[in-house]
Amino acid sequence: MKRFLGVVVFSLSLLLFGCSTDTTKEDREGVVVATTGQIADAIKAISGGHLQVSALMGPGVDPHLYKATQSDLSKLDKAEVIFYNGLHLEGQMLDIFEQMSKSKSVLAVGETLNKSDLLASDDDAMLHDPHIWFDIELWKGVVQAIGTKLQEEYPEFKDDFVANEKEYLKQLDELQVYAKNRVNEIPEKQRILVTAHDAFNYFGRSQGFDVLGLQGLSTDSEYGVKDVQEMVNFLVANKIKAIFIESSVSDKAMKAVIEGAKEKGHDIVIGGELFSDAMGAEGTKEGTYIGMYQHNIDTIVDALK
Ligand code: ZN
Numbered sequence: 001m002k003r004f005l006g007v008v009v010f011s012l013s014l015l016l017f018g019c020s021t022d023t024t025k026e027d028r029e030g031v032v033v034a035t036t037g038q039i040a041d042a043i044k045a046i047s048g049g050h051l052q053v054s055a056l057m058g059p060g061v062d063p064h065l066y067k068a069t070q071s072d073l074s075k076l077d078k079a080e081v082i083f084y085n086g087l088h089l090e091g092q093m094l095d096i097f098e099q100m101s102k103s104k105s106v107l108a109v110g111e112t113l114n115k116s117d118l119l120a121s122d123d124d125a126m127l128h129d130p131h132i133w134f135d136i137e138l139w140k141g142v143v144q145a146i147g148t149k150l151q152e153e154y155p156e157f158k159d160d161f162v163a164n165e166k167e168y169l170k171q172l173d174e175l176q177v178y179a180k181n182r183v184n185e186i187p188e189k190q191r192i193l194v195t196a197h198d199a200f201n202y203f204g205r206s207q208g209f210d211v212l213g214l215q216g217l218s219t220d221s222e223y224g225v226k227d228v229q230e231m232v233n234f235l236v237a238n239k240i241k242a243i244f245i246e247s248s249v250s251d252k253a254m255k256a257v258i259e260g261a262k263e264k265g266h267d268i269v270i271g272g273e274l275f276s277d278a279m280g281a282e283g284t285k286e287g288t289y290i291g292m293y294q295h296n297i298d299t300i301v302d303a304l305k
Helices: 001-019 039-048 070-078 094-100 136-153 155-183 201-207 226-236 252-261 289-304
Strands: 031-034 052-055 081-084 105-108 192-197 210-215 243-248 269-274
Touching: 001 243, 031 039, 031 070, 039 052, 039 081, 039 155, 039 289, 052 155, 070 094, 081 094, 081 136, 094 201, 094 289, 105 136, 105 226, 136 155, 155 192, 155 201, 192 289, 210 226, 210 252, 226 289, 243 252, 243 289, 252 269
Parallel strands: 031 052, 031 081, 081 105, 192 210, 192 243, 243 269
Antiparallel strands: none
């Protein structure tokens, strides 16, 4: 009898699923893959444990230069939905996303924003500055785009997703208040942020800093002795006391800048390490978007105030 039932169940499932190779909604396992930690963090906040979320790029990884590994390809292959930043941040992975989008849902979150809200780029390879996560208001738009996509893909969890998104957006509003209050501790003319590459233009625009990066928008751009010398002159002329290194970029060039200023009799310190394009380790405060942003704000304010 037992055996007979087994055969019946097996035949039924063949009838139900065997005739189509399409994955039905009921079959789906909730596997969602993002490129950066920032995006994965927003997906996790909205999904509230309903989905299996992973990021391809871990701590210290530079997205501009990142090439997918064999294990990434298999993760992307198993994913039901793929989210990436777009705006040419993941410059080495565009072909893969194009290929994947033929068979599954792929969303470039940065491309969902109004172009008029984006900063232009002077880099030939990109039209817009891709570092959108540093403007909290813009990032809220990204969070909403992620929420809408997840509701479409997994309607069975819609109510939870809507509630979680609302709560996360509230936390981002609180983060913005925190940032504004802390930035106010720095005298206005000292609000100059100098970093290894141009990741902080949105940060500067939204938090009221002048921003200068040694390398361009992408770390694949070259910098030379002339760039270092120009930066040294700028730092000396503006009596800047601290510059910042980034967790995903080598600190070699910034050390050369400090040496150059020293030769001109101007002492500069490294104000600390900022998380620019990659977040901190999973399980640490800086491994979340909100924790990373707070870390950056605290590090910048403590060094420049
Ligand atoms: Zn960057």
